[in-house]
Amino acid sequence: MLLPAAASAEGRIHIVVMAKMRFGPAPPDLRAGDAIEWVNDDIFRHTATASDGSFDLDLAAGARGRTAFGKAGAVMVRCRFHPGMTLRLVVG
Template sequence: MGSLTKRLPLLFALFWAGSGVAAAAEYQITIAGMKFGAPPAKPHVGDVIVWRNDDIFRHTATARDKSFDIDLPPKSEGRMTISRAGAVDFYCRFHPAMTGKLDVQP
């Protein structure tokens, strides 16, 4: 039983890899100098975005369509899982000139 228990993680990984199901990716968008960093080129539904605020000011990452609103105190980060495909414009509620766009693939 001991050797099977040791091999289960490997067997699961091989099954998962061979199933055609892609693992979720994780991307980081950093806020610095009162600007959002470049968003990932082709994120997919199920991927994770880590919003990192390196500024000394509080910011948000807020979707114009209200699908997300991440509050980011100075020197903090917040995580979200992308839940739907399509273009999503986002901005900072405290600094509306700070904007960006996610183009989420299915």
């Protein structure tokens, strides 16, 4: 029986900046086990809220926070305060 190769000790951390009422681009190489560090570089409070309920991060202006991605798949992210802010993530 073959065992899967050992996973790397830790996933990588990708940065997504929120600025000017928008999410920055989705990381193209996001993988299960990775995390995103959300950086609110705006003058407004924003959230990074997953449509599947897997995370809901509330960030004051200037704040940052991380969410981890445990499994592959697509997830839509939006800001609860600004309906125009959306981001589609694909976890490989």
